[in-house]
Amino acid sequence: MQGASQIETPAAAETVRGTAGPSMNARVRSWLAVGLPPLIALVVLVVGWEFWVREREVAEYLVPRPSAVLEALRDDPGRYVTAARESLTAALAGLTVASFGAFGLAVVMAHSRLLERALYPPALLLKLTPIVAVYPLFAIWFGFGLWPKVAIAALITFFPMLVNALIGLRAVDPAALDFMRALDASRWRVLWSLRMPSSLPYVFAALRISVPLSLIGAVVAEFLSGSSGMGQLILIANGDFDTPTLFGAIVVLAALGVALTGIVAYIERRVLFWHESMTGP
Amino acid sequence: MTSNPAVDREPAVVADAVTPAVSIEGVTHEYAAETGRVHALAAVDLTIAPGEFVSIVGPSGCGKTTLLRAVAGLLEPASGAIEVFGAAPQIARRDRALGLVTQEPGLMPWRSVEANVQLALDLAGASGSASTWLERVGIDRYAGLYPAELSGGMKQRVALARALAVEPRLLLMDEPFGALDELSREAMRLELLAIWERERVSVLFVTHSIRESLLLSDRVVVMSGSPGRILDQIDVEFPRPRTDALLSEPTFIEAERRIRDLLRTAV
Numbered sequence: 303m304q305g306a307s308q309i310e311t312p313a314a315a316e317t318v319r320g321t322a323g324p325s326m327n328a329r330v331r332s333w334l335a336v337g338l339p340p341l342i343a344l345v346v347l348v349v350g351w352e353f354w355v356r357e358r359e360v361a362e363y364l365v366p367r368p369s370a371v372l373e374a375l376r377d378d379p380g381r382y383v384t385a386a387r388e389s390l391t392a393a394l395a396g397l398t399v400a401s402f403g404a405f406g407l408a409v410v411m412a413h414s415r416l417l418e419r420a421l422y423p424p425a426l427l428l429k430l431t432p433i434v435a436v437y438p439l440f441a442i443w444f445g446f447g448l449w450p451k452v453a454i455a456a457l458i459t460f461f462p463m464l465v466n467a468l469i470g471l472r473a474v475d476p477a478a479l480d481f482m483r484a485l486d487a488s489r490w491r492v493l494w495s496l497r498m499p500s501s502l503p504y505v506f507a508a509l510r511i512s513v514p515l516s517l518i519g520a521v522v523a524e525f526l527s528g529s530s531g532m533g534q535l536i537l538i539a540n541g542d543f544d545t546p547t548l549f550g551a552i553v554v555l556a557a558l559g560v561a562l563t564g565i566v567a568y569i570e571r572r573v574l575f576w577h578e579s580m581t582g583p
Numbered sequence: 584m585t586s587n588p589a590v591d592r593e594p595a596v597v598a599d600a601v602t603p604a605v606s607i608e609g610v611t612h613e614y615a616a617e618t619g620r621v622h623a624l625a626a627v628d629l630t631i632a633p634g635e636f637v638s639i640v641g642p643s644g645c646g647k648t649t650l651l652r653a654v655a656g657l658l659e660p661a662s663g664a665i666e667v668f669g670a671a672p673q674i675a676r677r678d679r680a681l682g683l684v685t686q687e688p689g690l691m692p693w694r695s696v697e698a699n700v701q702l703a704l705d706l707a708g709a710s711g712s713a714s715t716w717l718e719r720v721g722i723d724r725y726a727g728l729y730p731a732e733l734s735g736g737m738k739q740r741v742a743l744a745r746a747l748a749v750e751p752r753l754l755l756m757d758e759p760f761g762a763l764d765e766l767s768r769e770a771m772r773l774e775l776l777a778i779w780e781r782e783r784v785s786v787l788f789v790t791h792s793i794r795e796s797l798l799l800s801d802r803v804v805v806m807s808g809s810p811g812r813i814l815d816q817i818d819v820e821f822p823r824p825r826t827d828a829l830l831s832e833p834t835f836i837e838a839e840r841r842i843r844d845l846l847r848t849a850v
Contacts, residue, residue, distance in 0.1 A: 477689025481742075484655050484683035485706040485749065486676045495702060499693045576693040576729050 366546040371553065374546035381535065382554050389524065389531035390558060392448055393516040396455025401512065404460050405505070408467035412497065413489065418468075429461035433519070437526045446529045455519035459512035466508035470501025503577050506570040513562045517555065596668035596678045596752075603666070604753050604785035605631040605654055610663030612649055612811075622810030623649045624660065629804060629813065631785055633752075638788040638796035639804045640842065646811020647789045651757050654787060655683055667753060675753070679707040682751030682784075686758040688738040690730040690745075697726040700745045707749035716744040719778065736767030743775070747782065754786045760795070772798055773827060780824050793842045797821075798829060805842055807849040814849050817842065 348368045354360070355367045362370060375382065407425075411418040433454060440450035474496050482492050524533020532551055539547035574580050612624040623646045631637045639647045652658045653665055656672030667675035675681055690699050700713035717723040720740045730738055739759060746754060759775075760768045772795055779786060779799070790796050796803045797819055805814045819838070821829055829835050 475687070475689050477685045477687035478691060479689075480655075480657060480685060481683055481689045481703075481745070482706065483657060484676060484681050484755070485679060485703065487706050491706065495706075496691065499691065502693075576731060578731065 363543040363545050366549055370546040371549040374544075374550040375553070382550065385530070385532045385535040385551070386554055386558060388448075389451075389517065389520045389533065389555075392451035392523065392531065393455050393520040395448070395452045396457075396519060397459050397512055397516040399452065400456040400458075400460040400516075401463050401505075401509070403456075404463035405467045408464055408471055408501075409493065409497075411468055412471035413493075425461060425464055428457065433457045434522055434526070437523060440523075441527065446527045450527065451520050451523040451531070454523040455516040458519040459516050462511045462515070463505070463508040466504040467501055470504030471497045473504065474500045503574055503579060506566065506574065509566050509570075510563065513566055514559050517559055517562070521555065596670045596675050596680050598668065598752070600633055602633070602669045603630045604633050604635065604668060605629065605787060606664075606666045606669075607650070607654070608664045610650070610653060610660045610665060612646070612653065612658075612660045624653075625810035625812050626663070627811065627813055629816075631753075631787060633785055634783045635802065636779060636786040636788065636800045637802045637804060638790055638800040639806055640790055640793055640796045640846070641806030641811075642808055642846065643791065645806045645808035647806050648757055649811065650806075651755055651787060651789050654753075655681055655755050679709070679749055680752045682746035682749060682754045684739070684742050684746045684754070684756045684759040686761040688730070688735075688742040690738055690741055692730045695727050695729055696722065696733070696741050699730070699741055700748050703745040703748050709749050711748055711750065713744075713748065716748040717741075719747070720744045720774065734767070735763050736771060739763065739767075739771060740774070743778075747778070752784055754784050756786065756788045758790055759788075761790070768795075769827065775799065776825055793839050793846075794830065797835060797838055797842070798825060798827075803842065805845050807846070814845055 351365075352368050355365055366374075407421065411421060436457070437450065437454060440453050444450040444453065471493075478496055479492065482496060487495070520531065521533045521536075524531040525537060526533075528534055528537050532555055536548060536551045539545070539551065571580060607627055607629040610624055610627045611622075614621045614623055627646075627650060629637075629650075639650065641647050649658065653660045654667060654672060656667075656676045665672055668680055670678075672681075691702060694702060697713045697717060700716055703709075704711055704713060714723055714726060717726050720743050722737060722740045722744065725733065725737060730741070733741070739762075743759070760771045763771060776799055786799075788796070788799060793803075800819050803817045803819055805817065806812065807814050817838070821832075821835065
């Protein structure tokens with residue numbers, strides 16, 4: 303629906319960006335102002351680390367040189383790519399299942415105080431239970447393949463989405479609701495045209511929390527099963543005292559987390575162009 | 584009073600020149616508050632003729648908003664009867680006879696100005712064109728903008744266009760200009776005056792501004808609080824079309840004083 307209204311008025315969208323957005327040059331400058339200091343800090347850290355390890359001749363199995371980590375990554379990139387793909391598949395599958403499931407449940411709960419009272423405590427219990435403890439059970443039910451990992455990633459991301467979606471679906475502008483009711487809009491129409499769009503800022507807030515959580519869930523499940531993915535790669539490297547590979551795996555996971563968060567932030571900016579959180583710098 | 588030649592398009596609500604637009608009989612309402620039950624309305628009787636512009640003035644908390652919401656069918660009064668064009672408010676709502684404009688514009692921020700008006704048309708199953716109504720309230724230039732880019736006055740114009748677009752036979756307005764600065768407020772009053780003198784729908788207009796009520800209405804209903812009741816109803820007979828020149832006329836100022844005295848003695 304958002305997409306449609308944007309397409310309907312391309313000229314308007316152009317005006318918005320044209321008048322409100324700073325010039326290209328200013329934008330590049332503001333990116334540099336934000337991005338350059340941490341980049342410099344990172345480079346200084348890595349270079350300092352390299353020198354420190356070389357100077358002090360620190361054993362590689364304790365702390366490898368950054369250049370050794372880079373070599374490990376370059377030696378066999380396919381290994382990391384395969385493992386990352388396995389972990390990512392589990393994380394994203396879990397995230398997707400949980401997000402849609404939680405949103406659907408939130409819709410039901412937003413329409414019935416009784417169901418909310420009935421279902422919220424069990425959902426809260428799910429949140430308070432350390433999910434990893436359930437893994438052996440999942441291994442019995444689902445075996446050692448993809449599914450127990452998906453289940454862990456889903457369980458760990460379910461609650462943030464449920465709570466945020468529920469708050470979002472209820473956080474409607476009362477004047478807008480009155481307007482729709484005065485025109486005798488059905489519950490479904492109110493859900494579709496008012497509650498769902500109103501919940502989007504909250505849904506994106508939940509996604510920002512859930513995306514890194516889903517990766518954690520997948521990797522932890524892989525630690526426990528030892529059968530695939532980045533978790534398995536880390537376990538094997540650990541067993542071999544292959545610290546450069548271990549660091550390489552951490553770098554890859556960090557990059558995945560950053561990339562996924564960046565993608566969510568990008569989509570959020572496009573979808574929530576109308577929201578006050580997006581009008582600031 | 585002007586009576587609107589009836590336009591028959593609704594099956595359930597009555598559309599003739601004699602059935603009142605609004606008929607309120609013995610309506611009472613109470614709220615549960617921390618301090619116990621609050622009498623929001625005590626036995627209110629009020630009739631609005633088709634095509635009549637009636638304002639309710641009164642202090643904050645005198646129950647004027649409660650009364651308007653009851654007419655819109657957004658709340659059920661504790662007792663008494665309300666009819667809108669000879670039917671229950673819910674029927675009037677179902678037949679899309681109502682247009683609502685509240686103090687907060689209540690626009691959908693993710694929809695452009697035009698798409699906001701289009702939503703009203705879609706909801707009402709009306710065939711009108713959104714741009715026509717934007718033109719009538721003087722904001723067709725901003726059709727593609729989003730609410731966040733508009734001033735308070737502009738947002739209220741969109742809310743007005745949206746309410747008018749479904750061609751309601753009764754327009755319910757709850758302090759529609761209450762959140763605006765004085766200049767936009769004056770501009771909007773004159774704008775509404777011009778629009779109403781053209782469209783001649785029935786209007787129930789809630790305000791706490793005596794001037795506003797006198798400038799716009801055929802009749803001013805003066806309410807007082809705790810419990811909410813009608814103190815007096817004053818026919819406003821200034822000729823139409825009216826302009827803001829009216830504000831400085833002695834008869835206008837006299838009428839203003841009369842209502843103010845009425846409200847002051849009631850407190």
